[in-house]
Amino acid sequence: MDLLQLRYFQAVARREHLSQTAAELRVAQPSLSRAIARLEADLGVPLFDRAGRGLRLNRFGAGFLQRVDRALRELDDARRELADAAGLEHGSVAVAAETLLTLTGMLIEFRAAHPGVAIRLYQSSAEGMAKQLHTGEVDLCFASQPLSGPDLRTRELLREEVLLAVPPGHRLAGRESVPMDELVGEPFVTTRPGYWPRELADRLFAAAGLRPEYTCECDEPGATGDLIGSGLGIGLVPGMSRRVATHSPVVYARLATPDCYRSLTAVWRGDAYSSAAARRLTEFAGEYFHRAFPVTSATARPSSP
Numbered sequence: 056m057d058l059l060q061l062r063y064f065q066a067v068a069r070r071e072h073l074s075q076t077a078a079e080l081r082v083a084q085p086s087l088s089r090a091i092a093r094l095e096a097d098l099g100v101p102l103f104d105r106a107g108r109g110l111r112l113n114r115f116g117a118g119f120l121q122r123v124d125r126a127l128r129e130l131d132d133a134r135r136e137l138a139d140a141a142g143l144e145h146g147s148v149a150v151a152a153e154t155l156l157t158l159t160g161m162l163i164e165f166r167a168a169h170p171g172v173a174i175r176l177y178q179s180s181a182e183g184m185a186k187q188l189h190t191g192e193v194d195l196c197f198a199s200q201p202l203s204g205p206d207l208r209t210r211e212l213l214r215e216e217v218l219l220a221v222p223p224g225h226r227l228a229g230r231e232s233v234p235m236d237e238l239v240g241e242p243f244v245t246t247r248p249g250y251w252p253r254e255l256a257d258r259l260f261a262a263a264g265l266r267p268e269y270t271c272e273c274d275e276p277g278a279t280g281d282l283i284g285s286g287l288g289i290g291l292v293p294g295m296s297r298r299v300a301t302h303s304p305v306v307y308a309r310l311a312t313p314d315c316y317r318s319l320t321a322v323w324r325g326d327a328y329s330s331a332a333a334r335r336l337t338e339f340a341g342e343y344f345h346r347a348f349p350v351t352s353a354t355a356r357p358s359s360p
Contacts, residue, residue: 058130060094061123063087064102068120069190071103071110128191132328139331144171146332151177151184152197153250156277157295157319161343165336172332178275180249188324194333196322197340199251206325210337212344213319215294217255220279220305222286228306235263235312242270242288244279251317252276252291259312280305293317295348319344 063080067087070076077084095101102116112120138146146169152158155178162174179187185202187193196202197212219238221227227237238260245267246253253272260267271287273279279290284305297307309315321337323329 056094056097060090061127063090064094065120065123065127065190067091067103067110068112068116069186071112073110124190128327131191135328135330135332144169146171146330146335147173147175148195148330148332148336149175149177149193150195150197150336151179151187151193153180153184153199154178154276158197158340160347161340164343165339168339169332169335172336174336180247181251181254182249184322188322191327194323194330195336197319198322199317199319200254202322204324207322208325209320209322210341211318211320212340213295213348214316215319215348216309217291217293217315217317218297218307219289219310220283220292220296220307221289222283223304223306225289225306227289227308230308232309232311235259235265235310238267238289239265240268243267244271244273244282244288244290245269246276246279247272247274250274250276252279255315255317256291259310259315263312291315298348 063076063082066080067073067076070079073087073091074084077087080087091102098115098119100115101113102119103110104113135147150158155176158176166172166174177183177187177193179196181198181200181202184193184196184198185204188196188202188207189204219227219233227233243256245256248254248257256267256269271282273282280292280296282288283290283292291310292305292307321340323333323337
């Protein structure tokens with residue numbers, strides 16, 4: 056077996072779909088199939104159960120994947136250590152976030168300050184980010200809700216109020232504060248489960264003993280303002296949107312309920328090597344959000360990975 060076969064196996068094991076994995080890796084599907092077949096022949100056992108065109112990791116594959124993840128993580132850590140020894144100008148960092156729009160301004164400034172650092176970005180749900188950290192696919196996540204997993208370290212970057220946004224002319228427009236019971240029956244724009252706006256909305260409605268009327272669910276939290284502005288309904292948006300909004304006009308109000316806020320945190324694995332690029336990006340993000348949003352950003356002195 057060779058290193059390329061192991062990386063192919065790892066990628067196929069994550070997706071359990073050959074054509075999707077081939078497209079992600081930008082290789083021909085027959086080549087990917089042959090690489091997996093050769094690996095299984097070398098090992099002497101099948102790693103996947105096959106049903107038609109589908110694949111499912113079997114017990115041999117699941118056990119082998121744990122070892123492969125560990126071995127490839129060690130090799131990637133060694134590569135990062137060598138890059139660190141060469142300096143930040145040769146570093147790289149893989150990042151995941153629920154919405155990349157929150158990071159746009161910060162990344163523009165970071166790349167200007169560190170043009171040699173290669174950055175790879177993923178947009179993922181909370182569950183997806185936790186898996187990516189576990190497998191070592193990403194070095195750092197920017198999350199607005201807790202991630203599950205062993206030995207995860209966090210650093211709060213921003214704590215801000217979450218506001219109710221309504222279209223202009225809506226019956227709630229112009230109100231300074233709105234109680235939760237006035238949202239009953241209103242078409243509500245939010246995200247699918249797994250993203251922080253949906254988790255917050257579910258929690259607030261449940262705490263009030265109310266049932267929401269979700270009529271629009273998307274995978275991009277940053278699109279909520281545009282959807283609300285177009286008249287599709289009302290919804291929750293972070294306070295920073297009020298200052299940097301580029302979406303259609305909306306009217307904001309406070310919700311008369313406690314704990315209506317979001318906390319943006321940097322999350323990384325405490326038991327894995329953290330590269331200089333990842334450490335610097337974490338520090339830079341803390342400095343950026345404290346400077347750009349001084350009223351709402353975290354005030355505690357941050358700690359580095």
